[in-house]
Amino acid sequence: xxxxxxxxxxxxxxxxxxxxxxxxxxxxxxxxxxxxxxxxxxxxxxxxxxxxxxxxxxxxxxxxxxxxxxxxxxxxxxxxxxxxxxxxxxxxxxxxxxxxxxxxxxxxxxxxxxxxxxxxxxxxxxxxxxxxxxxxxxxxxxxxxxxxxxxxxxxxxxxxxxxxxxxxxxxxxxxxxxxxxxxxxxxxxxxxxxxxxxxxxxxxxxxxxxxxxxxxxxxxxxxxxxxxxxxxxxxxxxxxxxxxxxxxxx
Amino acid sequence: xxxxxxxxxxxxxxxxxxxxxxxxxxxxxxxxxxxxxxxxxxxxxxxxxxxxxxxxxxxxxxxxxxxxxxxxxxxxxxxxxxxxxxxxxxxxxxxxxxxxxxxxxxxxxxxxxxxxxxxxxxxxxxxxxxxxxxxxxxxxxxxxxxxxxxxxxxxxxxxxxxxxxxxxxxxxxxxxxxxxxxxxxxxxxxxxxxxxxxxxxxxxxxxxxxxxxxxxxxxxxxxxxxxxxxxxxxxxxxxxxxxxxxxxxx
DNA sequence: CGAGCGGTTGACAAAGTTCAAATAATGTGG
DNA sequence: CCACATTATTTGAACTTTGTCAACCGCTCG
Numbered sequence: 001x002x003x004x005x006x007x008x009x010x011x012x013x014x015x016x017x018x019x020x021x022x023x024x025x026x027x028x029x030x031x032x033x034x035x036x037x038x039x040x041x042x043x044x045x046x047x048x049x050x051x052x053x054x055x056x057x058x059x060x061x062x063x064x065x066x067x068x069x070x071x072x073x074x075x076x077x078x079x080x081x082x083x084x085x086x087x088x089x090x091x092x093x094x095x096x097x098x099x100x101x102x103x104x105x106x107x108x109x110x111x112x113x114x115x116x117x118x119x120x121x122x123x124x125x126x127x128x129x130x131x132x133x134x135x136x137x138x139x140x141x142x143x144x145x146x147x148x149x150x151x152x153x154x155x156x157x158x159x160x161x162x163x164x165x166x167x168x169x170x171x172x173x174x175x176x177x178x179x180x181x182x183x184x185x186x187x188x189x190x191x192x193x194x195x196x197x198x199x200x201x202x203x204x205x206x207x208x209x210x211x212x213x214x215x216x217x218x219x220x221x222x223x224x225x226x227x228x229x230x231x232x233x234x235x236x237x238x239x240x241x242x243x244x245x246x247x248x249x250x
Numbered sequence: 251x252x253x254x255x256x257x258x259x260x261x262x263x264x265x266x267x268x269x270x271x272x273x274x275x276x277x278x279x280x281x282x283x284x285x286x287x288x289x290x291x292x293x294x295x296x297x298x299x300x301x302x303x304x305x306x307x308x309x310x311x312x313x314x315x316x317x318x319x320x321x322x323x324x325x326x327x328x329x330x331x332x333x334x335x336x337x338x339x340x341x342x343x344x345x346x347x348x349x350x351x352x353x354x355x356x357x358x359x360x361x362x363x364x365x366x367x368x369x370x371x372x373x374x375x376x377x378x379x380x381x382x383x384x385x386x387x388x389x390x391x392x393x394x395x396x397x398x399x400x401x402x403x404x405x406x407x408x409x410x411x412x413x414x415x416x417x418x419x420x421x422x423x424x425x426x427x428x429x430x431x432x433x434x435x436x437x438x439x440x441x442x443x444x445x446x447x448x449x450x451x452x453x454x455x456x457x458x459x460x461x462x463x464x465x466x467x468x469x470x471x472x473x474x475x476x477x478x479x480x481x482x483x484x485x486x487x488x489x490x491x492x493x494x495x496x497x498x499x500x
Numbered sequence: 501c502g503a504g505c506g507g508t509t510g511a512c513a514a515a516g517t518t519c520a521a522a523t524a525a526t527g528t529g530g
Numbered sequence: 531c532c533a534c535a536t537t538a539t540t541t542g543a544a545c546t547t548t549g550t551c552a553a554c555c556g557c558t559c560g
Contacts (some may be wrong), residue, residue, distance in 0.1 A: 077402060085406040099399050102392035107399050127388070131381055138377070142352035144394040149349050149357050151401035152327060156335040158408035159452025163516070194539060202409025204517055209540050225525075225539085413548065444507060454549050459508050475507085 016040050025093035025180065026067050027121070027143065030135045039136060042125040049073075049112035055096065058109045062100035064120045068092045071116025072191045074200075077108035086199040089113075089192065091177050095143050113191040158202050161240075166201045167211045168240035171221065175230060186233070190226040215239075266290050267369075275343035275430065276317050277371070277393065280385045289386060292375040299323075299362035305346065308359045312350035314370045318342045321366025322441045324450075327358035336449040339363075339442065341427050345393050363441040408452050411490075416451045417461045418490035421471065425480060436483070440476040465489075 017028045017040040028036045044064075048071075049055060055066060058078055068090050075088040075096070087108060090096050100106040101123065130137035157166055179185035190197075194212075198205045215221045220236055222229040230236060267278045267290040278286045294314075298321075299305060305316060308328055318340050325338040325346070337358060340346050350356040351373065380387035407416055429435035440447075444462075448455045465471045470486055472479040480486060 077406065079406070083410060085402075085410060087402045087405055099395055099402060101395035102399070103395075107402065127384070127391070131384065131387070134377070134381065137381070137387075140391075141377070141394075144391075144398065145349055145351035145353075147398055148394065148401065149352070151398065151405065152335075152337045152349060152357065154405055155337055155401070155408060156327065156329070158405060159449075160333060160335060193537095199409075205539080206518085206541080207516060209538095210516095213540070443505095455506090456508080456550080457548060459506095460548095463508070 015045060017043065020069070022067075022069065022093040022181075027095065027136070027139055029139055031133065031139075032135075035133050035135065038129060038133070042122060042129060044120040044122070046118055046120050049116045049118070051112055051114050053112050055110040055112065055116075055118060056106050058107065059105050062097070062103065062105055062123070064122045065095050065097040065100075065126065066110075066118040066120055068094050068096065069117040069119055072113045073110050073116055073118075074113055074192060074196060075108045075110045084199065086196055089196075089200065092181060095147075098144050098147060113196075163201075163203050163207050163211055164214075165240050165242075166203060167197075167208065167215065168236050170197065170201060171228065171230065172233075172236055172240055175233070186230045188228055190228060265295060267293065270319070272317075272319065272343040272431075277345065277386070277389055279389055281383065281389075282385075285383050285385065288379060288383070292372060292379060294370040294372070296368055296370050299366045299368070301362055301364050303362050305360040305362065305366075305368060306356050308357065309355045312347070312353065312355055312373070314372045315345055315347040315350075315376065316360075316368040316370055318344050318346065319367040319369055322363045323360050323366055323368075324363055324442060324446060325358045325360045334449065336446055339450065342431055345397075348394050348397060363446075413451075413453050413457050413461055414464075415490050415492075416453060417447075417458065417465070418486050420447065420451060421478065421480065422483075422486055422490055425483070436480045438478055440478060 017023050017026075017036050018033065020026070023029065023036070028039050031039060055073060058076075070092055072092075073090045073096065074086055075090070076084050076086050078084045090110070096110055096118070097106060099108075126136075126140070130140055157169055161169065174188065174190075175185040178188050192200075194208045195205045197203075198208045201208070212221070212223050215236075216223050218235075220230075220232050220239065222231055267273050267276075267286050268283065270276070273279065273286070278289050281289060305323060308326075320342055322342075323340045323346065324336055325340070326334050326336050328334045340360070346360055346368070347356060349358075376386075376390070380390055407419055411419065424438065424440075425435040428438050442450075444458045445455050447453075448458045451458070462471070462473050465486075466473050468485075470480075470482050470489065472481055
């Protein structure tokens with residue numbers, strides 16, 4: 001989730017969707033150049049968020065969805081008592097805030113994990129525009145639908161997988177997301193803490209740490225602080241799926 | 251999830267959205283009478299599903315979403331190995347299939363838990379119509395957004411709650427859904443097996459059974475087979491939330 | 501009436517959590 | 531840039547919760 005200086009520079013320059021390297025992954029995907037400029041027109045640029053800075057807070061009135069342009073964020077839902085749940089990490093091109101549409105407010109706080117830039121897309125404008133642009137509407141439906149499927153996958157992870165499988169799955173998913181964005185799927189930097197990972201995966205920090213150590217011992221990955229190198233992707237995939245036997249289906 | 255004979259009869263008679271008692275909860279919510287008839291026109295009635303019968307199977311081509319009219323269903327996602335994950339229960343007025351939009355196929359099999367009737371809504375027609383009817387479009391966005399929020403709640407349940415809290419939460423959620431639909435929130439019949447509950451909640455069947463027994467001993471609920479009576483709702487709510495201390499946030 | 505399924509209960513084992521403590525990393529004020 | 535204060539991460543050991551295995555009950559369906 002860090003970028004070489006050259007790329008970071010170019011990301012910041014791309015003030016318009018038409019030239020943004022992410023447009024093929026982002027909401028304007030599938031839009032014609034002409035339509036894209038209409039879409040581009042409703043977007044508000046925001047100054048970069050610093051690490052730890054919230055994009056919005058739980059309970060804030062829902063006004064916009066956001067496309068991540070660079071950096072990364074986490075979404076945390078608090079339930080009164082100190083018990084927070086980290087429900088999502090967002091990487092470039094992903095849409096933030098879709099779960100706030102049907103209520104007047106955002107259901108969780110979204111916080112930058114590093115210096116992060118986003119495009120703000122006022123939802124009322126997006127909705128109107130989606131009336132005229134079937135492709136845009138379809139893309140919006142698809143984004144939400146995909147998020148639903150990802151959620152189901154996460155539920156499966158949380159309810160059926162062992163701690164080892166969770167960590168392996170997590171690393172694979174990250175790897176895959178990086179790959180799709182043109183970065184190395186084998187070597188990357190985690191922008192979140194062990195505590196964040198544990199919270200997201202439903203594990204104690206200590207468990208996360210222990211398992212990463214074990215993976216390292218087994219030469220599956222090399223971990224140094226937040227730097228990750230996947231040494232044996234095949235093994236990692238096996239780890240994520242194996243033992244998946246039995247549990248409730250003898 | 252069973253209905254008195256009189257109500258069941260009337261549900262079956264309601265062939266049109268305009269007279270359906272669920273329209274105030276369902277997709278046509280917020281539509282003017284005139285718009286509603288347009289919406290009504292695209293809907294296909296289906297003959298009732300028998301218990302155990304699938305509405306569609308995982309991998310079937312995605313064509314429609316479905317609104318439950320009466321009865322109930324479960325969604326099961328299989329991952330090759332025998333390890334299935336039950337990701338959702340659907341009650342009357344709820345929309346089935348939204349997570350299939352962005353792929354060409356449904357991501358899970360949806361099976362009737364009892365005799366069940368649904369309205370089939372071809373998605374391409376729905377999409378076109380949503381172009382003309384902003385209210386319908388909004389409702390569709392809201393439905394998906396709500397489902398996202400429910401998923402987040404479920405993730406929280408799976409990753410942070412104890413078995414007791416999961417069962418308590420589950421009963422409360424069901425109770426609430428019945429209440430919204432005009433049924434008793436205190437007395438209802440479970441249409442799913444203990445195994446289904448366990449699968450959904452990420453618990454072994456034995457655990458589900460034990461905890462229900464314990465709740466019963468403590469006079470929180472009276473359970474007889476699949477009949478449930480909530481005796482002490484306040485206590486149940488406490489059970490669902492309490493102990494929610496600590497875990498990752500000392 | 502017997503088979504089978506769904507549900508319940510007990511005993512034991514395993515996976516993870518909690519608590520404690522040491523070490524490493526990062527940030528801050530001078 | 532240094533010394534100190536914090537915060538993050540790792541590791542060990544005891545303890546809990548829940549899963550697994552086994553046995554049994556009760557009901558329904560041929």
